[in-house]
Structure formats: C-alpha cells, structure tokens
Amino acid sequence: MASGDGKKVALVTGINGQDGSYLAEFLLNKGYEVHGIIRRASTFNTNRIDHLRVNPYEHKGGKFYLHYGDMTDSSCLVKIISKIRPTEIYNLAAQSHVKVSFDLSEYTAEVDAVGTLRLLDAIRTCGLEDYSKFYQASTSELYGDVKAIPQNEETPFNPRSPYACAKLYAYWIVINYRDAYNMYACNGILFNHESPRRGETFVTRKVTREVAKIHLGLSECLVLGNLNSKRDWGHARDYVEAMWLMLQQEKPDDFVIGTGETHSVKEFVEEAFSYIGKTIVWEGEGVDEVGREKDSDVVRVRVDTKYFRPTDVCFLLSDPSKAKKAFNWEPKVSFLDLVKEMMESDIALMKKNPLA
Numbered sequence: 251m252a253s254g255d256g257k258k259v260a261l262v263t264g265i266n267g268q269d270g271s272y273l274a275e276f277l278l279n280k281g282y283e284v285h286g287i288i289r290r291a292s293t294f295n296t297n298r299i300d301h302l303r304v305n306p307y308e309h310k311g312g313k314f315y316l317h318y319g320d321m322t323d324s325s326c327l328v329k330i331i332s333k334i335r336p337t338e339i340y341n342l343a344a345q346s347h348v349k350v351s352f353d354l355s356e357y358t359a360e361v362d363a364v365g366t367l368r369l370l371d372a373i374r375t376c377g378l379e380d381y382s383k384f385y386q387a388s389t390s391e392l393y394g395d396v397k398a399i400p401q402n403e404e405t406p407f408n409p410r411s412p413y414a415c416a417k418l419y420a421y422w423i424v425i426n427y428r429d430a431y432n433m434y435a436c437n438g439i440l441f442n443h444e445s446p447r448r449g450e451t452f453v454t455r456k457v458t459r460e461v462a463k464i465h466l467g468l469s470e471c472l473v474l475g476n477l478n479s480k481r482d483w484g485h486a487r488d489y490v491e492a493m494w495l496m497l498q499q500e501k502p503d504d505f506v507i508g509t510g511e512t513h514s515v516k517e518f519v520e521e522a523f524s525y526i527g528k529t530i531v532w533e534g535e536g537v538d539e540v541g542r543e544k545d546s547d548v549v550r551v552r553v554d555t556k557y558f559r560p561t562d563v564c565f566l567l568s569d570p571s572k573a574k575k576a577f578n579w580e581p582k583v584s585f586l587d588l589v590k591e592m593m594e595s596d597i598a599l600m601k602k603n604p605l606a
C-alpha cells in the first residue's frame with residue numbers, strides 16, 4: 251500500500267542483520283523512505299549499514315532513519331509505528347541462531363514468537379491494519395525432521411529446535427491476524443541464504459573465514475560439527491527481492507523461497523578449500539582419517555561434538571515453484587558462485603585485517 255500522498259515508507263526490524271542490510275539497499279534504490287530498528291549495544295553494531303549513512307547523523311538522501319527499539323518492548327514498537335506510519339513492515343529481527351536457541355530458549359521465544367505478536371498488535375493499536383503491509387521472516391527450519399522431498403507450502407512442519415518452535419508460533423499468528431483482521435500479512439518461508447555479510451557463527455561464513463585464514467597462513471585447522479546435514483543455500487541479495495515482491499501482490503499469501511538444490515556442509519567445505527587449491531584430511535568422530543602424510547597442500551578439518559545440536563535438521567530442499575508462478579522469482583546466484591564470492595570477500599577482509 252502507498253500512503254495518501256503515494257509515499258512509500260518501509261519499517262525494517264533487524265535492519266543491521268545480513269538480510270536487513272541488503273533489504274535496506276534494495277528499498278532505497280526503489281525510492282522508499284527506509285526506517286530501521288536497532289538495539290542499543292555497548293559497541294558499534296551498524297557496520298553492515300554504515301555505507302547507507304553519509305555520516306552517523308545524516309542519512310542517505312534524507313531517506314534512511316534508524317530508531318532504537320527492541321522486539322521485547324511493545325511501547326517502543328507502538329511509538330515508532332505511530333510516528334512513521336509505514337506502508338510496509340518487514341519483520342526480520344530475531345535471535346536467529348538455531349544452536350544458540352537451545353541455550354537461550356525462553357529469550358528466543360520472547361523475541362521470535364512473542365516479538366512478532368507485539369509488532370502485529372502495535373500495527374492494530376495504531377489503527378494501521380488496513381494500511382501497513384506485513385512481511386514475516388519465516389524459515390525452512392519449520393520443516394525440521396521432514397519426510398517430504400522437496401518441501402513446499404503444503405509440506406507439514408515438524409520443528410526441531412526452540413528457534414523453529416518460536417518461528418512456528420510467529421508463522422501461525424501472522425496467518426491468524428491475516429484471517430481475523432483482514433491484514434495484508436505474508437510469511438516468506440526462506441531457505442538458508444548466505445553472503446559475505448553472513449553472521450560469522452553460521453556454518454558457511456565460519457568456513458569461508460577460516461579457509462581464508464588458512465590460505466594466508468593465519469590458521470592451520472578448521473573445526474566443525476555435523477558435516478552431513480544438507481541445506482538449500484542461496485544468496486541473500488536474491489532473497490530480499492522476493493520479500494519485497496511478496497508485498498506487491500494483489501492478495502497476501504505465503505511463499506517458499508529457495509534454489510531447489512541441496513548440498514551437504516561437507517560439500518561446502520570442499521568447495522571452499524578447492525578455491526584455495528588445498529586437499530582436505532578429515533579428522534574426528536565418525537569421519538575416516540585418511541591421507542595423514544605431511545604436505546603443504548593438505549589441510550586438516552576436524553569434527554568436534556561441541557558443535558553438534560541436541561536435535562538437528564538433516565535435510566532441506568525447496569520447491570519454490572509457487573513464487574516462480576506468482577511473481578516470476580528465481581535465484582540468480584549459483585552455489586559455486588556463492589562460495590566463490592564469500593571466499594573472495596573473506597580473503598580480502600583477512601588481508602586488510604588479520605585479526606578480523
């Protein structure tokens with residue numbers, strides 16, 4: 251929806267996360283006034299979006315604004331929404347790390363589940379349910395221990411973590427508010443998407459950072475958890491366009507977004523090492539120890555059970571045909587190009603700052 255004067259105003263929660271930063275760029279390029287919610291932190295936490303600000307006090311073209319807020323604080327959500335009257339709201343904020351959600355289970359539910367409810371209720375409190383369109387960052391983690399291959403909008407959910415359970419609540423409350431209050435609210439069921447801006451503790455970025463360090467002689471060994479799980483990995487830049495497209499349709503609906511290709515963690519590691527021309531010696535639990543001879547072209551990858559999750563998701567593969575049919579969305583970046591872009595970026599980063 252556009253406001254009476256045709257102005258397009260977006261509010262993005264989690265704007266300084268991986269997806270938030272790409273989405274902000276995308277929306278600014280489309281002429282939106284973009285508002286983002288950031289949390290107060292004891293150190294600077296806006297490095298992914300600093301290029302969108304001319305200086306910390308002056309926002310790009312007068313169109314980029316940051317507000318302090320938190321998904322656990324209803325009153326701040328109401329204040330921000332009533333002040334800026336967004337035509338589109340993208341709810342990307344989350345405690346988004348699956349393994350961490352086993353340690354921070356209650357907090358994850360507060361932010362990812364109840365936080366979504368707070369945001370939807372804030373829209374209603376401001377009387378904007380017929381005005382603001384709503385995007386919810388749902389996830390392929392909802393499928394969990396999945397039996398159907400590939401997974402689409404009809405596949406039953408079977409969540410396997412506190413994170414996935416919290417996101418399942420958010421998924422259903424979005425549908426409930428759409429039905430109950432006739433809100434334009436959509437779930438994007440996005441499969442894993444990565445980029446050079448991916449958080450450092452997710453497996454792809456952990457791998458490309460460590461392989462870059464090994465390449466530059468700054469490290470000798472990569473230590474990981476479950477190498478056998480398979481993921482459908484795409485590029486975050488492609489996926490934020492799908493978020494926007496979902497809000498431009500005649501009617502609100504839920505869509506799966508993915509590549510339709512799946513690769514194991516082990517394959518990702520192999521591609522990253524092949525980029526720097528090294529051969530891998532796999533070590534550790536459940537992995538054959540082979541080729542232990544000393545060779546400068548050989549690198550050790552060790553498995554440590556401390557990175558295992560109490561319950562993991564073993565296999566994910568999307569069927570994004572509904573999004574293709576509805577708004578002609580297709581991923582542009584292949585798996586190999588994704589690994590290459592992340593490797594190039596992390597090697598450049600480590601050369602500039604070996605302590606990064």
Ligand code: NDP
Pocket residue numbers: 263264265266267268269270287288289291295319320321322341342343344345346347361387388389390439440441442443444449
């Ligand atoms: P990130 O972890 O990179 O970003 C999450 C953002 O949420 C950060 O900006 C973080 O702020 C913010 N946030 C966390 N807790 C709160 C809180 N209590 N109040 C306000 N903001 C908060 O995630 P991604 O960008 O990768 O993902 C975006 C969304 O999409 C998330 O909801 C994620 O669960 C979901 N998703 C991601 C997929 C992926 O593969 N990337 C796939 C499917 C869904 P801070 O920087 O201060 O920590």
Ligand code: GDR
Pocket residue numbers: 346347348349388389390391440441442443451452453454456473474475476477479480481515557558559562563
């Ligand atoms: P995921 O991403 O759990 O799919 O959630 P992550 O990269 O954390 O794990 C993917 C798979 O890799 C295995 N793995 C490891 N994972 C991490 N983080 N660190 C390791 O050392 C490691 N070794 C092996 C994991 O066990 C897992 O099987 C991401 C997040 O962005 C969610 O917010 C999002 O909803 C889903 O993707 C779709």
